[in-house]
Amino acid sequence: MAELGEKVELYPYSYDRTHNSVQARADESQLVESETKVRFPGRIMAKRGTGKTLFVPISDEWGTLQAYFRKDDLGEERFDQVKRLIDIGDWIGVEGTLFRTRTDELTVKVEDFTFLAKAIRPLPEKFHDMSLENKSRRRHLDLAMNLESRERFKLRSAIITDIRGFFSDEEYLEVETPVLQPLYGGATARPFVTHHNALDMTLYMRIADELYLKRLIVGGFERVYEIAKDFRNEGMDRTHNPEFTMLECYAAYWDYHDMMDLTERLIRRLAITFGNEGKLTYGDLEMDFNQPFARLRFMDALEEKTGQDLMTLSDDEVAAVAKSKGITLKKTMGRDKILDELFSELVEPDLIQPTFVMDHPKELSPLAKAHRESDGLVERFELFVAGFELANSFSELNDPREQRSRFMDQKALIEAGDDEAQPIDEDFLQAMEQGMPPTGGMGMGIDRLVMLLTDSNNIRDILLFPHMRPEGGQ
């Protein structure tokens, strides 16, 4: 290393590439025939020497191209330098003509080469998969070693780009709302709490975008959406990370039926673009998005599973049904919470094909408009696919008097010890009091969606830098 550093530049400033690994393969016949000199940069992934020759697979973002160093071509001094001082992990650029080896591998016959960056720490061993922990903790190594990891994250990017394209086609305006909020709201979750020094005040990191996006509807924007990180101070597991990417969209004059149609258009488009003719495979499951999505009323689904019309039962009778289905009841659970538990237990596991679950109990949806026909229900839907809840949507509550009363109910829950209930947001109420048009809103968990579209069973596989405990304790 010291010896090498004195002779050659190890960390130059740039390199002029003529071809990447894919372009070289695509233009192979023309490049080989005309003996065109290519300049190809990348990272050394292996080193196979045979006396006076050296084969070096070089990998770039898109794939790998092999370089062939030959003593007769480079001269003794230069060849010895390559052989001794090039290491796996180094970035180099090679210049030469393309040919096919005896074993039919497209190869650059090197006439000249340049160090682009010397690695002084080795890459991981190549024959075994890195553990998920190592992949997640040292993503740069995962990406360096595994083309399929690079492809998966490029796919994530393409999915999000396509979602933006969809909303652009639908004439939605992309906006940005605050991450740091004086009050959190829009979902039931515990927030991360932080502090603003100059104003000496507590701020919360958002758990949802909802209340700010609705202010924009009040302000007169008719269709808005945001794709951004939300933060929830809760458990982590295979499908949950403390910070996660959420899509929310709102449209004036729409109700939840309109939103259902929009959601179906979006998901079908993604399934066609990223799946196999509108079909997706997730683990053992096979989903078809070509047919109209099933639409299932929440209470009807429960009735089918329990054989009882739970709407007509008393609170005690509902609790008894839940117990008979093996659900552990807690004191803080209201009637609607119990219904929700029943639903999760009895219905959700069967929701493999895309299914809209509609018309939920009211208590669980403090920001949704009451159902126009059924007392005690709200106009809400959730989209389930492969057992995942992918999207959540309401006809948004826009009556400020009703909204205030719902907030009061939430406040009662907080006082009863529910630390996930939503606090009263006077500023938001004030905005609504100034008039919010009828509005449809929808939220979608992008990470879940990407898991589904990439057939990944762990959220860490589709987050570049998932949250991890610090290594080594403390």
Next chain:
RNA sequence: GGGCCACUAGCUCAUCAGGUAGAGCAUCUCCCUUUUAAGGAGGUUGUGCCAGGUUCAAGUCCUGGGUGGCCUACCA
């Protein structure tokens, strides 16, 4: 949160009943002018996660802690 399991060389893993640690890859030396998990000969590589305890003796058994994985519960 609860349960089960794991942690040994830079990486992936062995060490079966407690006797003081090994393989492949990487690395180092040498041979080899079309290799591709190249091959051949030889060498180096360890706070056995941490801290206690039991024992003549602990990577191995016990206790506590740390980190990770899987299952389970809840929010996306």
